[in-house]
Amino acid sequence: DGGITQSPKYLFRKEGQNVTLSCEQNLNHDAMYWYRQDPGQGLRLIYYSQIVNDFQKGDIAEGYSVSREKKESFPLTVTSAQKNPTAFYLCASSTRDRGPGYTFGSGTRLTVV
């Protein structure tokens, strides 16, 4: 079955450490996205990529970095520069025809301890 896989589901990080969240899709979608979700804040766009080896900052990119070396993969690194990284992180993908809209992963809950 085609889908989008995020791992791990839960992640704990010590302050000052970088951590990388994985996102893999086998839907052959061109575009991929990272969102951050906090209670009452909705979905806030961190980074997006419409093509391999190219990506753009979203609304809250500070303290985050991404890469898009393969069409299937769009990992997100939460760096030590992100002051409040505890949140629920969602990855999504989409195609230009937008028939099914975005497909979301099941999310990674990151907690800084």
Add this chain to the structure above:
Amino acid sequence: QQQVKQSPQSLIVQKGGISIINCAYENTAFDYFPWYQQFPGKGPALLIAIRPDVSEKKEGRFTISFNKSAKQFSLHIMDSQPGDSATYFCAVSGAGSYQLTFGKGTKLSVIP
């Protein structure tokens, strides 16, 4: 500038009642209007979507009503059930664009 405004932020409905969530947008170039449903600890999933050539689309108990002149669209959940308790997001997208812009979400609670 918020491109899509969603209301209410939260909604409590009695079982069997009608839940109504509204969204308003500014840009008349938007041409795709989906609604997503998210359960706690899960990613959002596409619930229903409409394009501006129709004023209403119905799938089971879920209906989108679209008012192009008012630049508004709404989600109606008929015969609301406790299993419908979730957060609902509206979104908009323009022609030729990959990207969706989401509303801030509505937390729906259906009480027995």
